Amino acid sequence: MQSKTPKRFPDTISLMNKLIYPVLALSLLTASAVKAESKSRIATIDAAKIMGNYSEAKKTLEEIQKADASLKEKIAAKRKLIDEARAAKKTETELQMMAEQFQLEIEPEAKKLEADSKAKSLKIQESVEAAVKAVAAEQKFESVLVQEAVIYGGTDISDAVIKKLGGATTKK
Secondary structure, three states: OOOOOOOHHHHHHHHHHHHHHHHHHHHHHHHHHHHOOOOOOEEEEOHHHHHHHHHHHHHHHHHHHHHHHHHHHHHHHHHHHHHHHOOOOOOOOHHHHHHHHHHHHHHHHHHHHHHHHHHHHHHHHHHHHHHHHHHHHHHHOOEEHHHOOOOOEEEEEHHHHHHHHHOOOOOO
């Protein structure tokens, strides 16, 4: 009886060739792309510095914080009323009705605050992005990255962006 020995060795080489050639081709393409990209001008921005020096962003943040504090005060006042009712031995049904009424009064305000905050934040983000794009175009940069994402290289254009936004440029 003839024993059949598996032909794993040639299959393994074939499989390795199928894997190695595409990987080598991909690495050569990537190396070429990196080399080409290294010639491009890259700018960086310090987002915290820009936001900290952008008066409109500061003003918007203060408005949002003030509205949030006001809402929190209303919630605390409503909770106090419920606690007082509980201390006055109101029934669970009455307490539950008070809580539901409280929720009906506060929920629309909370949703409005959230929507306003998102809209104001989006407006600030759009104005900062527009300033970044304008400065990058003026200074002929092809890409702009936040500094936290860059280990090495890039030219910081944060001060120019702050100036474009109408703020004073200050060192961090």
